[in-house]
Amino acid sequence: PAARDEFTAHLTTVHDNAELCVVRSILEGEGIPYRVRERGSGGMVKVIAGYSMYGTDIFVPKDMLTAAVEVLDAFRNGQVIANEDANEEEAD
Numbered sequence: 001p002a003a004r005d006e007f008t009a010h011l012t013t014v015h016d017n018a019e020l021c022v023v024r025s026i027l028e029g030e031g032i033p034y035r036v037r038e039r040g041s042g043g044m045v046k047v048i049a050g051y052s053m054y055g056t057d058i059f060v061p062k063d064m065l066t067a068a069v070e071v072l073d074a075f076r077n078g079q080v081i082a083n084e085d086a087n088e089e090e091a092d
Contacts, residue, residue, distance in 0.1 A: 007035040009065040012072065013055040020056055026075055027060070032068050035059045 011034070014020045020036070027034045039054035060068045 006061050007033070007059040009060050009062045009068075011058045011060050011065065011068050013039075013057050015053070015055050020058075022075075023058055023072065026071055027058075027068060030067070030071050032060055032064050032071070034068075 012023065014023055024034070024036075035058070037057045037059065039057060
């Protein structure tokens with residue numbers, strides 16, 4: 001496992017569980033490791049209300065920030081994220 005201080009690049013801040021689940025799913029699907037950190041007392045507020053006005057920060061390793069931003073932006077802009085493995089299988 002990666003050391004905790006390896007995750008120093010701030011990727012994004014989300015404010016509810018649905019958005020957090022989507023971002024986590026995208027990162028996991030791309031094999032990008034991440035850490036989640038609640039702001040302030042946001043963890044308790046989220047448990048009670050289902051969202052946090054403080055937000056939840058998502059961090060990735062510095063060397064993976066560009067890739068993480070690209071896949072997250074592609075998702076948010078409705079672009080298809082190319083899967084190189086699938087493209088190779090189609091060519092066969």
